[in-house]
Amino acid sequence: MRVLLVVGLIALFVLCVWSMYRGWQNRAARQAARIGELPHVPGDLGAQVLEPTTGLYLGSTIAPSWQDRITVGDLGFRATAELTRFERGILLERDGATVLWIPQESITAVRTERGHAGKVMTEGGVLVIRWKLPTGTEIDTGFRGDDKTVYPAWARAMTGDDEG
Numbered sequence: 803m804r805v806l807l808v809v810g811l812i813a814l815f816v817l818c819v820w821s822m823y824r825g826w827q828n829r830a831a832r833q834a835a836r837i838g839e840l841p842h843v844p845g846d847l848g849a850q851v852l853e854p855t856t857g858l859y860l861g862s863t864i865a866p867s868w869q870d871r872i873t874v875g876d877l878g879f880r881a882t883a884e885l886t887r888f889e890r891g892i893l894l895e896r897d898g899a900t901v902l903w904i905p906q907e908s909i910t911a912v913r914t915e916r917g918h919a920g921k922v923m924t925e926g927g928v929l930v931i932r933w934k935l936p937t938g939t940e941i942d943t944g945f946r947g948d949d950k951t952v953y954p955a956w957a958r959a960m961t962g963d964d965e966g
Contacts, residue, residue, distance in 0.1 A: 826873050826878075829873045830873040830874050830875075833864070833872055833873060833874050834874055835937075836864070836935075836937060836939045837872060837874040837875075837877070837935060837937065837939060837941075838935060838936055838937035838939075839936065840875075840900075840902065840903070840935070841903050841904070841905050841908070841935075841936065842903065843893065843901055843903040844890060844903070846890070847888040847889070847890050847891070847893065848888045848889025848890040848891075849888065849889050850886065850887070850888055851887040851888060851889060851959055852886065852887035852952070852955055852956065852959055853886075853952075854884045854885065854886040855884070855885050855886075855947050855948070855949060855952050856882070856883070856884050856885075856947070856948050856949075857882070857883060857884075857885065857945055857946050857947035857948045857949075858880060858881070858882055858883065858945070858946045859880060859881045859882070859883040859894060859896050859899075859943075859944070859945055860880055860918050860928065860944035860945065860946055861877065861878050861879065861880060861918070861943075861944060862877045862878070862941050862942065862943045862944070863918065863941065863942050863944070864939065864940075864941055864942075865932055865940040865941055865942045866940075866942075868915065868918050868930075868942065868944075872941060875900070876896075876899040876900055879899060881896040881897050881898055881899045882896070882897045883895060883896040883897065883945065885929075885945055885947070887956065887959050889906070890905065890906050891903060891904050891905040891906045891908070891909070892904040892906075892909070892931060894943070894945070902943070904931060904933050904943065905933075908933040908934045908935070909931060909932070909933045909960060910932045910933060910934060910940065911930075911931075911932040911960065912929070912930070912931050912932075912956050912957050912959070912960035913929075913930055913932075913957060914926035914927070914928065914929055914930070914953050914957070915927075915928045915930045915944075916928070918930055918942065918944030926950070926953065927946060927950065928944050928945070928946050929944070929945045929946070929947060929953050929956055930942050930943070930944050930945075931943045931945070
């Protein structure tokens with residue numbers, strides 16, 4: 803009887819993992835048309851506006867929901883990353899994932915939040931970049947920097963206010 807119970811629990815566990823995987827795949831299929839193709843990194847990024855900052859890419863969500871994680875491609879996976887601001891946009895280089903390029907004209911806001919993509923932190927612990935994809939869908943990309951003192955400079959760079 804004990805063997806049957808163990809086999810049953812293992813089968814239930816495998817079924818749960820498989821169901822989660824299928825749910826993730828179905829969600830990605832539903833989001834694919836809204837996300838479309840991401841912008842490519844241009845050959846000329848322009849002058850560097852802010853020094854690179856390291857941290858953790860938390861994922862991207864469909865705006866305005868901070869929990870509606872995008873599952874298309876590798877946008878939903880967390881990764882250590884480096885964020886650099888250039889004249890023509892923001893370059894997000896993620897370890898083990900594709901590089902994200904956020905063109906300047908697509909950026910609608912840069913702000914701090916308490917949480918993003920299921921990750922909750924202290925007040926202002928996450929830098930969130932809201933931008934429009936070529937499909938017109940607005941998304942939020944979350945980044946938890948190793949040095950949170952750089953966040954105000956990122957917000958100022960968005961408004962063009964280089965003072966202070």
